[in-house]
Amino acid sequence: MGSTFGHFFRISTWGESHGAAVGVVVDGCPPNLDLTEDDIQAELDRRRPGQSRVTTQRKEADTCQILSGVFEGKTLGTPILILVWNTDAKSEHYAPFQHIYRPSHADYAYDAKYGIRNWQGGGRASARETVGRVAAGAIAKKLLDTQCGTEIIGYVKQIHKLYADVDPASVTLDQVEANIVRCPDPHCAEEMIAQIDWARRQGDSLGGVVELVARNVPAGLGEPVFDKLEADLAKAIMSLPASKGFEIGSGFAGTTLTGSQHNDPYEMRDGQVHTRTNNSGGVQGGISIGEPITLRAAFKPTATINKTQETVTDTGEATTLAAKGRHDPCVLPRAVPMVEAMVALVLADHYLRQKAQCS
Template sequence: MAGNTFGTYFRITTWGESHGKALGVVIDGCPAGLSLCEADIQAFLDRRKPGQTRYATPRKEADEVNILSGVFEGRTTGTPICLMVPNTSQRSGDYSEIASYYRPGHADYTFDAKYGFRDYRGGGRSSGRETIGRVAAGAVASLILKELGISICAYTKSIGPVSISMDRFQPELLGQTPTGMPDAESSAQAEAYLEECMQNHNSAGGVVECVVDGVPAGIGEPVFDKLDACLAKAIMSVGAVKAVEIGDGCSVSTAAGTENNDAFYMENGQIAKKTNHAGGILGGISDGSRIVLRAHIKPTPSVFSEQETVNKNGEDILIHIKGRHDPVIVPRAVVVVESMTALTLVDLLFAGMPSRMDGIKKFYGK
């Protein structure tokens, strides 16, 4: 299977299956000297682990990370970092029945079509638990960004028909509500909507918004490795994401040029923008303002209502899916979106280091 590696200069390879012995990631390209311990990574993993709210799968996993290599006396050594998270609460028997049919909305059919064989226990590599490796690596990338004065904040912007109000945005609620919304009133409305979905044996989707502050102008390669293109690829690689917006996103298609352009002006001797419709990226390169992106996430496909499908014998059948599933995955996806954003930024920051001769001469003291 190809396609398990992401990045060029800061490269990660995730491994493991949802019902295997463990999952994890190998990080290559992390500079030596970064302060790193398991607690730094655990804080990120705790944000995505299951069983924490009524609206997450009841599967109980500690998701405790082990650093196997690349760290000595609390600092990275510059060698590959291997991170492992054991699986401790597999109930593979819940999935034995689906070996014979294809679940609607899942990768069952496409895996069979591609490989002629699949790990049906919880989805294998296409399971949401694959994101453990991404989040663990994202924790390391976020520490690098922090050293550079770059901060990332992601949160649930909407669930189903309920959207947050930026006028009621409460930073102290980030990560505190069961919906991931930093708006108590909207969170309560979203919870009521989720209760209705659960009573109807249904699920919900939503939007995660991610904002990045402190990125200097000049990050991103202007042709195929544009910053917005790389961010879109990174976020779209998350299993449940079906669309990505940068800045004003889809609304630019109905805007006039005079409305969409961001005017420049001088502020304290620096070039700044009066608006940020572009979401902090022009020509595929960061412009120094806040980067804004949104990930649109589909409803959880594992619903307990009766569904139509086809079995491996080519027969039309009706099914009732069993197992432990989230009625909404948006709150747990917040840290995944944040992590993929961090990984993309670090990789492109490293890629941009040799862009100018004066920077290379300064680095090598010439």
């Protein structure tokens, strides 16, 4: 009952990791937007497993089909169904774990909640579910770009204990895509790749932080007091698999400043109200003010590792789990398009909401 996101630009994802297919319905996309499968495929390719040596090696082409809502290259204003068939859904990999709760996976939680689960892979808890999010996010991105010139750029800011040096004001998509780890600090990127290679060899996994900047976001987006822009962004990010933290603007670091240090003075630039600094992260009182939106998302190290772990079975017996085979040593490079998609979905939703209120 929780697979729908958004109010005006509303998506419903569906599909289990090892079921027949995964996908999404997008309801509320305005009519007459140019849209083709290529627009969506481009983002899916950034999310795709097996795209490089630093990601999971599951083999999925992730080719999308649009089955409704688009006619002669334009959106109709009706629901858009996007479908991706699962092709590398080898359930035999999972047969040994059918009755074993993998630590820090959702196996036990799903059993506790539903009393049943598709043990062939992570089911809905798998990152595979994000195929639908990224596909829908591609449409949201296109809408925002077409109507507002909005740019949404995410990148890997941190992996394990390696911190990249990136200027959100100037970072470009090309810089992000210049390496397989999606870190626009080239020197740090090399170290990150080496670190991931090490983790893979160890059968271990790494966490990190994705940072994102959204530029040219119209002022006025966000609905106080509960649907504040940062609140919906936080929900969007924290709904991604493996996310453990969210911050906007100065975030946790800003708590060590005083008010006189933290407040963003207003000034006029180009005849427009601007803030001199951006500790607010582009949002004040829950509403965008036209400054770049900056946020960060923390991802824990992937739960699947190739080391022996202690755990219990679904009948309550102590056992050990010794996974063997492919694992995803670091989700961060693929998390970048996921974070971007969620931010785009929030912004598109609030953009349409705000239009309803203008006179």
